[in-house]
Amino acid sequence: MARTGTSLERLRSHNTESIKEIIYKYGPISRAEIAERLQLTPPTITTNVAALIQKGLVYECEPDSGEEKRRAGHTLGRRRILVDFVPDARYTVGVAQGHFGMLLCLVDLRGNVVSQRQYQDDLDDYDPAMDAIAGQIEALLKETEIPRERIAGLGVGLPGFVDGHKGILRYGAIKKWRDKPVAEDLSRRTGFPCRIENNARCCALGEELFSSKLRPETFAYFFISRGLACPLVIRGRLHTGEMTGAGEIGHMVGDRFGPVCPTCGKRGCLEGIASELAIRSRCAQAVEAGVPSLLRAVCADPLHPKIEEILQAQRGGDRLAGSVMEEAVAYLGITLANIINFINPALVIVDGRIMQEEANRKLLLDVTRDHLYSIDVGEVEIEFVPHNPFRAAKGAAALAVKKFVLQESR
16 A cells, blocks of 8 residues: 555656646646646646645736637637746756856746856865855845745756766866765755756756747757867756766767877867867967967967967967867867767757857858768757856756756656
8 A cells, every 4th residue: 555655646746747847838828738738637737736826836827818819719708817937936046167267146937047146266175165155155145135935946067077866076177076965065054955967967957948949858058168068958858867977078089099188188088179178278289389370469378378369369360270270160060960960959059159259150060061961950950059157057047946846856
């Protein structure tokens, strides 16, 4: 009997999760439409929706008159009652570690940013760094005056190898922390439940949950930054893999005789060939070797060029910057073609500062097209998104919405 009771509880929990997901994704939506989409009985929908309304998460509303006329075929009749999430019923905090420092944002359930902040993360020791994050979260909440009971939880995006299921940073790409229970430590310091995830996978989550566009069930997020990654959303779920390392294309081998990867120390990784770090390193080496370049004029420190300075030199027609960038983008185009050939997604979102340059976008598409098998580049949508340093922080807030509001268990 206990086993039967447990199975029934799991079924109820699964139904509640599915109903919340449908309301969140397609709301405002009628109870009848929810039942049709999920193939559940009307009483099951009614009971669950009533519970969500009682909790203040969901509210009833009416469709606008134009939509109702189109649906009813211009006939008179009883107006439909729709349900949708109350955006300010709960809030989540997203935190992301990156080379811009530590970034935080507070969002409502629909991803509207209430407040955000950035601070220079110069603490290498783990415990003081956790204290600083907790302090910044408290300061963020204090300035918004949102009651603590309306904060559903925290999401944290970290570069490196993250075990989101256990809440452990197994290996940090920036701080080099190993096996740190970040989720538990931040939860204890702040009093809020916390989930952590790789920063690039957070970006994909943010697009899936908060985008103004309805994203397809399966898409890839091609992340080009200091490192490289390509997390996948498959059938509406972020693919994390059995060991939670899915999407780490930066450590696929692009040239077995290539340079040593600055992150893992192995030879030939794509991250050591085509990432921002690789581009900067090659430009610095060429300048140091005496190659003529505009970089000497545009860089504050030509031996440590910033990616924005390299892009500026590229726009100015600099041969060195152009050559380095073209080689990196060519490798990225081959990689993108491999991704499309392998999983054939409906959409690939490309996110990277170097892709803000039209010449680099064009080259990426041209190289991708040349290496596709059996399909044309026009058959998969490739979308370039504007660079936004807060994107991973907002995606981390989306992670918290998924886990602590929608209560996604998968």
